[in-house]
Amino acid sequence: MKKRAPTKRKDERRQQPPAFSIAVKRAYDKPSAQDGVRILIDRLWPRGLSKAVLKLDAWPRALSPSTALRKWYGHDPQLFAEFRRRYRAELADHDDELAALRELIKGRAATLVTATRELNLSHAAVLRELLAEK
16 A cells, blocks of 8 residues: 655645746737736727726837837748847847846736737747746
């Protein structure tokens, strides 16, 4: 007969802080309690949505891709690797804004909010990756 490993009591489980996570969500999806800190990461405000609907905690426009980069990329999947490289180079010039964003989400659940349809091929995926690195 095998011995089972001791399980944690409910009290012990409650005392542990929630897992740190950064999610990406479309601006047109309803906010939820699990979103944590909600951060709009687009340079432009999403069409047809009010501030009350988005329920944002921050909007660091400086961390959005430049207009020139955004237009060049045009969400062409074949250009994503180069877009990723160029966007990360742009973000390197915004250390203060990145540090402020990291401080805001430190140890908390956070959701990067964007109007982009293709979340995995967007600046949101790149920014999430960068924030998770450090």
